Amino acid sequence: MKKYRFMLMLLIFTFCLSSQQVMAASAKKNNSVIMLNGQQLKMPGNVQVQNVNNNIMVPIRVIVENLGFDTNWNQKQGKVTVSKADSTVELTIGRKVATVNGADKKLNIAPLIQSNTSLVPLRFISEEMGLTVGWDNKNKIVSLESLPDEPIMENPPVIVTPSKPTDSTNSGEGEFVPGHTNSGEGTPITPTKPINGAAVNSISFYDNRLMVGYEGSTQPNVVKMTNPDRIVMELPNTQFSNSFNGGQSTGDIQVVGNSNITSIHYTMVSQQPPMVRIEMPFGSSAPYSFYAQGSSTSGQFVIDLNGQSLITDGKKIVVIDAGHGGYAPGTTGYSKKKEKEFNLAVALKVGRLLEQESKINIIMTRSDDTAVELTDRGKIANNLNADVFVSIHGNSAGVSTTAHGTESYYYNDRSKAFTELMHRHLLAATGFTDRKVKYKSLQVLRDATMPATLLEIGFLSNPAEESTMLTEDFQQRVAQSIVDGIKEYLGV
Ligand SMILES: [Zn+2]
Known part of the structure; x- marks a missing residue:
């Protein structure tokens, strides 16, 4: 033929x-x-x-x-x-x-x-x-x-590994449907066997961010070095996973489409104890930030060159967490809009207001519809040594359309006063029914080592509250109240 x-x-x-x-x-x-x-x-x-x-x-x-x-x-x-x-x-x-x-x-x-x-x-x-x-x-x-007509190469079938959940129709954190659980922040910690050390399973550079995927547990050191100018990330007690780049323990990842960074170098600098080093050319004096995303057993370390600085000059560090994102939409509102979009809209407004504060550094766990694969975003705040952590959500009562009101959650003593203060500001802004400050064991709150709160601004499952919550005016008012609460708490 x-x-x-x-x-x-x-x-x-x-x-x-x-x-x-x-x-x-x-x-x-x-x-x-x-x-x-x-x-x-x-x-x-x-x-x-x-x-x-x-x-x-x-x-x-x-x-x-x-x-x-x-x-x-x-x-x-x-x-x-x-x-x-x-x-x-x-x-x-x-x-x-x-x-x-x-x-x-x-x-x-x-x-x-x-x-x-x-x-x-x-x-x-x-x-x-x-x-x-x-x-x-x-x-x-x-x-x-x-190719000319050729037999298709035979590949042996492989075992299918379970994939991550790609959809969730409820928010986990605020539901009060008895016996209902799902994959949101409210999921109890699954006991996992502690892993001794960590394995790097991916390195990539995208959107001005170096991302290092890992499994296990390690605390990387990130430093800027000269001659040549570069940023170095060292991961102690870490090796490359077997699936990483065909088992290579040294090499380069070519970066496409960045004018300053053309490749990322990776190597095992020591076998015993194992240590991985990743180096990225970086001659700029521009600030960068380092943070981790993920759980205690897997996730990714990120060096973000998009202008956020870890050098705080005594500034307070505020982490704003827009709940859910990417493949995790959170709850679905009465009008079928996704909670993740509401959360992000409010969080971005908070971020813009806080950017104008000279004594506050603002870090967002996400500033777009990024899929943050794992729910315990508190770890980002921990790595930044943040002063406060605020997670923003919209509530749902499932198919019930009558539940309404504003409620705020804390997990531990250090977060209670902060949550009460935040709730007071928030409630004044929403004008909704006071569902009070509540204790709840939510992963996102458990993980954070600083005062942390999760705000359920109102019920997206309630048509009246949802239509209010989706207005710009309301979101701006709520954002301002969150900023006011943070400033009052931090005394800035
Ligand atoms: Zn939520």
Whole structure:
């Protein structure tokens, strides 16, 4: 059978060598270029390609708009289906197993959501769709080439690992439905076997953030070093997981699309005791922040170059936590709007107000629809040595539409007075029924080592309260009351 053969030069990020000036120049324009049969195609706007553990990850849009495969994205299930002729590939966010024509196949890396964009592994999809994939590291070029008719490579079936929950129709923290539990902040701690040390299972750079995924327990040290200028993260009692980059214990992660940082170096600096070092070039004097996201047994360490500083100059550190996010929508309001959106809208307003305070540093656990995979965000506050922690939520009584009012939670003694003060301000702003300050064992509150409160501003399941809560005026008033409470408590 005659089959035409063509060479695609797709996703040409830059033709030049990694000269910083040229990189910077090309980064100012859209540095992602697609060549199709020698013709340059336009990439979808704002598309960023990233390299996670040396896997090229592309937004689903690239698959849809540039590769021409049929693509179906089921946001609720976090599932993308790619098909062409007789091949169908199904991938799920967070899941390292794909389904190819009905059979399970293991992935090097799970599709992931970052900054509200779903990223999928380009090589896997392309190969399953009958293309060969080449990677020119020097010039950062991915080349895709169609194959003549060939038998499809056999891969042994693999055991399916359980995926993370991708949906939750209730908020966990404020429900009072008897016997009801779910995956929100209210979930009791699952006893886990303590892991001695930690293993790094991913390194990536995206949206000006270095992210190091880990399992186990370790306390990294992050320092700025000179000659050459760089940021160094050392993880004591840590090694690389077996699945990391094919078992390599030293190497570089190529960074795509950043004019200042072209690669991240990783190495085991010591085997006994094990120690991992990750180095990122950083010549700027701009502030950066370091924080952890996750639970006591897994998560990611983040070095964020987006301008937040840990150097506080005696300033108070306030952590504002917009509840839920990404694949975890929280509760669903009467109008079917998601709680995570309400929480974020209020949190961002609080953030903007606090940014104007000269004696306060504000850190947000999320400032967009990022999927913070694990619920105990208190750890971020702990790593920052924050002064107070405020988690913002909307309440739900499930199908009941009558429950209403404002309530605030604390977990321990050090948080009680803070919560009472915050509740007083909040209640005056909402004008809702006073459901009082309550003790509740919520993970997000248990984890925080500073005064911490969780505010249930009102009931999204109540149509009247929800319509009020979704107005800008109300949210601004509530945000101001949260800021007033924080300032009063901190005495600034
Ligand atoms: Zn919630």
